Amino acid sequence: MPNFTINGISVDVPQGTTILEAAKTAGIEIPHYCYHPKLSVAGNCRMCLVEVEKFPKLQIACNTIVTDGMAVKTDSEKVKQAVTGVLEFLLIHHPIDCPICDQAGECGLQIYYMKYGLHKSRYAVEDKVHKKKVQDIGGQIILDAERCILCSRCIRFLQEVTGTGELEFFQRGDHSEISIFPGRPLDNRYTGNLADICPVGALTSKDFRFKCRVWLLRGARSICPGCANGCNVEAHFKEEILYRLKPRQNDEVNKTWMCDPGRLEYKKANEARLLTPVNRENGIPKAAPWEAALSSVAFRLWEMVEKHGPGSVAVIASPQFSNEELFLARKLADEVLRTPHLGFSLRTVGDGFADDFLIKADKNPNTRGAKLLGISEEKFDDIVQNVADGKIRALLVFGNGIADLSDAETGRLLANVPFVVQIATNEGAVSRAAHAILPSASFVERGGTFTNHAGRVQRFWMGFPPRGKARSAIEIITGLANRLGAGWKSGGEAQVFRAIAQSEAPFAGMSYESLGELGQTAGGKG
Amino acid sequence: MSPSFSEATRARFERMLARYPDKEAAILPTLHLAQREFGHLSGEAIDYVATLLGFTPARIEGVATFYTMYNRKPVGKYHLQVCRNLSCSLMGAEHLIEHMSRKLGIKPGGTTADGTFTLSTVECLGSCGTAPVMQVNDDYHEDLTEESIDAILDGLRQEHG
Ligand code: SF4
Numbered sequence: 144m145p146n147f148t149i150n151g152i153s154v155d156v157p158q159g160t161t162i163l164e165a166a167k168t169a170g171i172e173i174p175h176y177c178y179h180p181k182l183s184v185a186g187n188c189r190m191c192l193v194e195v196e197k198f199p200k201l202q203i204a205c206n207t208i209v210t211d212g213m214a215v216k217t218d219s220e221k222v223k224q225a226v227t228g229v230l231e232f233l234l235i236h237h238p239i240d241c242p243i244c245d246q247a248g249e250c251g252l253q254i255y256y257m258k259y260g261l262h263k264s265r266y267a268v269e270d271k272v273h274k275k276k277v278q279d280i281g282g283q284i285i286l287d288a289e290r291c292i293l294c295s296r297c298i299r300f301l302q303e304v305t306g307t308g309e310l311e312f313f314q315r316g317d318h319s320e321i322s323i324f325p326g327r328p329l330d331n332r333y334t335g336n337l338a339d340i341c342p343v344g345a346l347t348s349k350d351f352r353f354k355c356r357v358w359l360l361r362g363a364r365s366i367c368p369g370c371a372n373g374c375n376v377e378a379h380f381k382e383e384i385l386y387r388l389k390p391r392q393n394d395e396v397n398k399t400w401m402c403d404p405g406r407l408e409y410k411k412a413n414e415a416r417l418l419t420p421v422n423r424e425n426g427i428p429k430a431a432p433w434e435a436a437l438s439s440v441a442f443r444l445w446e447m448v449e450k451h452g453p454g455s456v457a458v459i460a461s462p463q464f465s466n467e468e469l470f471l472a473r474k475l476a477d478e479v480l481r482t483p484h485l486g487f488s489l490r491t492v493g494d495g496f497a498d499d500f501l502i503k504a505d506k507n508p509n510t511r512g513a514k515l516l517g518i519s520e521e522k523f524d525d526i527v528q529n530v531a532d533g534k535i536r537a538l539l540v541f542g543n544g545i546a547d548l549s550d551a552e553t554g555r556l557l558a559n560v561p562f563v564v565q566i567a568t569n570e571g572a573v574s575r576a577a578h579a580i581l582p583s584a585s586f587v588e589r590g591g592t593f594t595n596h597a598g599r600v601q602r603f604w605m606g607f608p609p610r611g612k613a614r615s616a617i618e619i620i621t622g623l624a625n626r627l628g629a630g631w632k633s634g635g636e637a638q639v640f641r642a643i644a645q646s647e648a649p650f651a652g653m654s655y656e657s658l659g660e661l662g663q664t665a666g667g668k669g
Numbered sequence: 670m671s672p673s674f675s676e677a678t679r680a681r682f683e684r685m686l687a688r689y690p691d692k693e694a695a696i697l698p699t700l701h702l703a704q705r706e707f708g709h710l711s712g713e714a715i716d717y718v719a720t721l722l723g724f725t726p727a728r729i730e731g732v733a734t735f736y737t738m739y740n741r742k743p744v745g746k747y748h749l750q751v752c753r754n755l756s757c758s759l760m761g762a763e764h765l766i767e768h769m770s771r772k773l774g775i776k777p778g779g780t781t782a783d784g785t786f787t788l789s790t791v792e793c794l795g796s797c798g799t800a801p802v803m804q805v806n807d808d809y810h811e812d813l814t815e816e817s818i819d820a821i822l823d824g825l826r827q828e829h830g
Pocket residue numbers: 290291292293294295296297298321340341342343345346
């Protein structure tokens with residue numbers, strides 16, 4: 144292990160570590176634009192210049208490997224001057240249109256200018272070379288060519304990660320410009336990442352464009368609910384509105400990336416939400432207070448069990464729900480309702496596209512979790528058959544839709560059941576048919592865990608309390624169970640997870656602490 | 670219609686390609702072949718070269734626009750490339766360029782209405798010893814004066830006539 148000093152601090156680093164990475168372990172920031180930990184090193188922006196003893200010239204930290212006994216300075220006068228000089232060059236043709244730029248507030252140029260620049264530009268504004276602004280280059284991206292600092296991160300991403308190579312530099316010198324070949328827009332399902340890795344406002348998100356200033360947003364650590372991959376994300380919101388999802392680094396799952404469809408998953412938490420409990424009386428849906436809604440649902444369920452036996456009640460769970468919620472749903476079915484009819488339905492989306500990178504065909508975040516908790520997918524068909532045969536008198540549906548049934552099919556199916564209760568977040572065919580709706584919290588309005596396709600149990604955190612009158616499904620299920628005489632202790636997701644770890648073998652030994660930010664793999668097969 | 674190489678050019682291309690273990694290195698010579706064959710490198714020509722070599726058209730466009738000797742726009746029958754670099758400038762290239770502009774009625778970068786001449790300014794042609802210099806298609810004309818330029822242009826016009 145080479146030992147070296149950086150600004151006088153002595154550090155041991157693994158063989159082959161660059162000065163830039165090594166500096167991080169010493170808590171020293173070296174400014175950089177073109178370097179990205181998940182891309183090849185280009186070494187073209189020159190922001191990372193540092194002084195290395197015995198080297199006649201300044202070296203780029205991103206491409207210089209630490210050797211034993213090396214002495215590096217990042218804070219000498221020589222380095223400061225060089226970095227300010229580089230920044231001045233990078234800003235020569237920059238339009239400085241921060242007031243109309245979405246990147247403002249999280250822009251590499253702004254941040255480094257305040258830290259390392261603060262120089263007066265010696266270049267006349269009228270001499271700046273102008274390039275094309277506001278170009279829709281396909282995917283989720285808008286290109287503003289004159290804001291680009293030619294770091295080539297986007298080019299490397301499209302060559303090394305997606306392998307599609309749509310962006311290149313054209314022309315040369317101060318006319319160099321990033322662009323697509325005319326008529327060949329971005330053509331891959333990961334374009335949103337370009338806006339993340341572009342250190343400036345040259346590549347920005349079409350979807351997020353002009354929606355909100357980034358410094359007004361707050362973030363919650365979360366998991367993308369878009370498919371079984373379980374990409375780690377940061378959910379950005381203001382008050383009760385979600386604005387965007389950004390990937391959160393987890394090298395075991397998604398590195399620093401996420402897919403385009405996943406990025407738009409946040410919309411469902413904003414739109415067409417079920418926000419108040421509803422009871423349908425004589426066909427007319429009426430808003431009800433929670434107490435009344437829960438009591439009347441519990442009463443109807445009890446009534447059916449009493450009159451027609453537990454076999455007349457069925458529960459359709461959903462892998463859109465967390466391990467904690469599914470665990471309680473199972474307990475409700477097994478121990479309280481004592482019905483044999485518990486299964487889960489898979490949400491299917493579009494063509495079920497999958498690739499060998501992140502996107503999985505299963506568009507549910509917790510299918511593996513449902514299976515590991517012993518809820519069966521096979522039972523689902525059986526339940527549907529029983530419903531169609533008119534054998535089910537009361538049906539508890541979790542989630543916004545039932546498998547891949549169309550709206551019409553869903554309506555026809557549910558028409559066979561005298562009493563349908565739904566626990567879900569969004570309006571749809573089920574909510575139009577349900578006799579009672581118990582609105583539940585979206586993925587950012589509650590905490591919990593999902594188990595991804597590979598069995599990795601990952602936490603997501605609450606960003607803000609449930610919107611409107613919605614409640615976490617844990618509260619809803621517990622409320623129903625207790626009204627049916629279960630006598631469960633009420634508690635949050637942490638308590639429920641402790642119970643899971645105690646009784647469910649695949650989760651044995653796990654705790655929220657051991658899961659941490661990045662999760663842990665469940666034992667056993669699912 | 671999308672362009673494609675004649676049989677003869679295709680054969681030259683194949684022979685040339687065999688000399689480059691790394692196909693990326695074959696981009697420049699292939700672009701030269703294409704420019705010779707098609708006159709200039711249109712978007713379609715770039716696309717054609719991209720398909721031939723197995724790169725994205727963006728990659729080829731990046732290379733083609735980096736080098737000034739690839740013509741992305743159509744040029745006249747005679748492409749007058751006048752050096753404007755140091756030695757030639759010291760020897761009066763600036764005045765010669767003005768003279769030619771006036772005589773042809775076009776600015777550098779322009780093409781005469783009849784499509785005979787395109788006037789361009791270029792960097793050092795590597796013939797500083799005989800500055801000022803211009804290259805007309807593949808031929809060098811050295812030690813230029815206003816008079817010699819008049820003679821060259823008139824001669825070419827007659828040939829074209
Ligand atoms: S568009 Fe952004 S990522 Fe791409 S080269 Fe320019 S600054 Fe870098």
